[in-house]
Amino acid sequence: MTTGGHGTDGVERRGLMFVLSSPSGAGKTTLSRLLIERMPGLKMSVSATTRPMRPGEVNGKDYTFVDKATFDAMVKADELLEWATVFDNSYGTPRGPVEAALSAGQDVLFDIDWQGTQQLKQKARADVVSVFILPPSAADLEKRLHSRAQDSDEVIRKRMSRASDEMSHWAEYDYIVINHAVDEAFAEVQSILKAERLKRERRIGLVGFVRSLQGQLQG
Numbered sequence: 001m002t003t004g005g006h007g008t009d010g011v012e013r014r015g016l017m018f019v020l021s022s023p024s025g026a027g028k029t030t031l032s033r034l035l036i037e038r039m040p041g042l043k044m045s046v047s048a049t050t051r052p053m054r055p056g057e058v059n060g061k062d063y064t065f066v067d068k069a070t071f072d073a074m075v076k077a078d079e080l081l082e083w084a085t086v087f088d089n090s091y092g093t094p095r096g097p098v099e100a101a102l103s104a105g106q107d108v109l110f111d112i113d114w115q116g117t118q119q120l121k122q123k124a125r126a127d128v129v130s131v132f133i134l135p136p137s138a139a140d141l142e143k144r145l146h147s148r149a150q151d152s153d154e155v156i157r158k159r160m161s162r163a164s165d166e167m168s169h170w171a172e173y174d175y176i177v178i179n180h181a182v183d184e185a186f187a188e189v190q191s192i193l194k195a196e197r198l199k200r201e202r203r204i205g206l207v208g209f210v211r212s213l214q215g216q217l218q219g
């Protein structure tokens with residue numbers, strides 16, 4: 001699905017799809033924002049959703065907020081790379097920006113649930129790197145959902161009751177990070193991305209690079 005761009009060391013490589021999933025409130029959004037701020041060459045995939053906007057969210061940045069009819073039209077026109085229903089709302093990944101970023105040699109970051117992760121893996125397994133974020137405890141999870149202060153008590157109850165379901169998919173992920181302290185969890189997620197960028201199979205320019213090194217040695 002991807003063509004290739006150049007890594008920071010100048011060797012051409014395939015772009016990767018970096019997926020973060022977790023039960024609601026475990027810290028995906030916080031970690032995603034830090035990754036985008038601090039990791040050059042990584043672009044956020046902005047999902048479309050029918051969920052109402054939360055205070056502080058920006059349309060087109062956090063999500064593209066659409067009504068159900070618009071979402072259904074996007075599905076029908078095959079404009080979504082994957083989509084799913086979560087908490088009675090529809091969420092989906094617009095295909096165009098992802099394909100454009102990957103073919104420009106950028107990596108793409110996804111904050112999507114297990115259903116979306118499965119769909120991406122079916123489409124491009126070799127290019128997907130998936131990380132599941134766990135909270136340190138149920139009490140911490142609940143505290144974080146309250147501290148975010150953006151959802152009603154009823155919505156928080158729904159999110160807590162769905163957490164166990166979401167968590168049951170942890171073993172489908174390549175990496176598991178427990179989000180105790182943000183800085184440490186961020187450092188772990190960053191290490192995963194850095195290592196995955198160096199994977200031999202993604203570095204399609206290596207054959208040429210090594211040939212040229214050998215040429216220099218022989219010449």
Ligand SMILES: Nc1nc2c(ncn2[C@@H]2O[C@H](COP(=O)(O)OP(=O)(O)O)[C@@H](O)[C@H]2O)c(=O)[nH]1
Pocket residue numbers: 021022023024025028029047048051082083084086091092093111112113114115116117
């Ligand atoms: N499959 C899929 N899931 C999404 C997408 N965008 C967001 N999600 C997931 O939908 C769930 C709810 O997201 P949201 O309402 O923003 O609440 P959050 O869990 O507090 O971030 C989270 O598990 C997100 O990862 C998407 O485009 N596709």
Ligand SMILES: Nc1ncnc2c1ncn2[C@@H]1O[C@H](COP(=O)(O)OP(=O)(O)O)[C@@H](O)[C@H]1O
Pocket residue numbers: 022023024025026027028029030031144145147148149179180181182185
């Ligand atoms: N390691 C952490 N320690 C304490 N609070 C955290 C930590 N990580 C995230 N939070 C806070 O918890 C709340 C939920 O985090 P958020 O990133 O929105 O989760 P998600 O996107 O998974 O729903 C936010 O208020 C965030 O600032």
